[in-house]
Ligand SMILES: NC(=O)c1ccc[n+]([C@@H]2O[C@H](COP(=O)([O-])OP(=O)(O)OC[C@H]3O[C@@H](n4cnc5c(N)ncnc54)[C@H](O)[C@@H]3O)[C@@H](O)[C@H]2O)c1
């Protein structure tokens with residue numbers, strides 16, 4: 168079943184295409200023309216900020232219906248010290264501030280110029296040249312006109328123009344006397360009034376730039392973008408799917424940059440500060456296309472069942488053991504993480520902990536806070552020349568190896584996979600070999616199920632008396648009672664633990680552990696990767712991967728999908744995810760052949776569970792092709808990108 172991102176077939180116009188009455192300020196463009204004109208005219212003036220602020224406020228009060236429109240316009244122009252020459256500068260500025268979704272769909276305007284009217288209480292002098300670039304003629308621009316004095320100063324507006332009067336848009340629409348369905352699109356109350364007066368069949372509140380609750384309350388539909396308007400009306404659009412329909416749910420407080428990037432892309436974003444348990448998460452999954460989590464949220468089979476539109480998961484961390492990766496694959500959900508964004512932070516924490524434990528700081532510092540002066544060298548040692556045993560020589564383990572050698576340690580490592588030996592590090596053939604030699608043992612394995620209880624009584628017993636132990640990897644890897652016993656007995660000289668089998672879901676919950684109050688034990692609340700740098704890196708890395716996947720189908724660095732790095736292609740891209748059973752590619756190609764499709768490129772990669780086929784095709788194809796591809800047996804998900 169393909170259940171998400173319904174593709175937009177190369178749609179033709181609804182017949183007949185309604186007349187579109189589109190507002191200019193804060194709708195066609197992102198800004199209000201008069202506010203910008205004031206900003207230009209007052210450049211260098213000490214009153215700039217104050218006057219622009221006053222004009223903005225008057226604009227807002229007029230747009231939300233709080234102040235009579237004619238009064239708002241009169242007062243704004245009285246404050247505006249502008250001249251004719253400023254208008255040219257304004258036009259250039261406005262050309263760069265056309266609303267993103269309008270700019271994106273320029274071809275729509277060029278294709279249907281006769282059906283679009285710009286009806287605005289702004290001024291023709293700056294509107295006409297901006298919309299002309301979209302193929303909208305001057306006679307389809309209905310707007311006010313300025314008056315000037317002999318020195319070319321703007322003195323006011325032409326009072327005879329109906330648009331300068333209260334109810335101006337209504338009067339203008341009456342004069343237009345359009346024959347056929349009329350849809351009004353705008354951000355202001357005066358746009359809604361067209362509909363209220365019965366002169367438009369629908370009013371669409373356009374919220375891409377500003378949202379005025381009083382206006383939204385009256386709208387037939389709310390448009391976070393012009394794409395959404397085209398999509399709802401089955402009109403030709405530049406994107407295959409409106410981005411505002413993509414809902415992102417972000418849990419566990421990733422850096423705010425993540426939310427910012429998703430919003431800038433046009434997605435809807437909801438955030439939850441802490442983690443959610445399974446039932447809570449299930450209740451939130453309806454309609455979510457992208458889920459963002461960190462280490463606490465368990466994405467289980469039940470959660471996936473409740474996810475009716477999920478296409479991607481972003482793990483804003485390294486570990487992905489909290490996600491049912493196979494379940495995601497079988498549902499066509501691509502998972503991305505940030506494999507190196509916090510590596511350095513964990514390494515620095517581990518190195519710091521090694522030094523702190525070697526000097527017994529976890530005991531000395533609390534004593535000092537309690538007023539006790541305990542100056543002694545008992546049990547304290549330098550780390551220079553000591554043997555550091557790294558278990559798990561992946562990104563973190565190997566980076567720690569380099570840093571530890573730089574401070575004079577001898578590195579031993581053990582990994583289940585063959586790894587590049589860095590510097591002078593010595594590979595151990597078995598874990599026991601490492602445990603028997605190391606003065607300090609540090610864990611950097613991943614959280615795969617087989618690693619549960621990797622360290623228990625037997626492993627601690629193998630470690631040298633007085634040695635130190637660190638776990639910054641995953642809580643379940645260590646049997647906590649065995650570690651506590653080894654510390655209590657004095658067999659281990661100290662430990663630093665950042666991760667626990669049971670971690671509080673939020674900062675409001677109490678942390679319970681047998682390790683509390685043990686001597687020379689550093690406990691930290693899973694903060695190995697919690698630095699400003701790491702969190703910022705993660706918050707950029709993960710959204711970028713996800714947006715690339717949504718926009719191009721690129722699965723490079725996905726944790727569970729076959730990795731394909733796709734070329735840019737000015738084509739329609741058919742993205743097909745299917746169960747990996749023999750013959751699916753042949754079936755897909757039979758469908759393409761039966762519809763005489765011109766294939767520009769095809770890419771296939773499979774893994775144990777799924778096949779991922781990307782076919783770039785010529786833009787000319789019959790809409791039935793899409794239906795036929797969706798119906799190919801064993802399809803998990805299918806979408807079209809263009
Ligand atoms: N404390 C934190 O805040 C924090 C931050 C980042 C990462 N982590 C944890 O650290 C882990 C390691 O991160 P990484 O980026 O180095 O991952 P990685 O995948 O690059 O390295 C893990 C290494 O462990 C090895 N390994 C797995 N099981 C093993 C075993 N039983 N014995 C020996 N070697 C084994 C793997 O072969 C791999 O080389 C992550 O999976 C995550 O769970 C914790």
Ligand SMILES: O=C(O)CC[C@@H](O)C(=O)O
Nearest residue numbers: 461462463484485486696
């Ligand atoms: O920030 C987190 O929640 C997890 C950090 C760490 O364990 C990781 O896997 O990157």
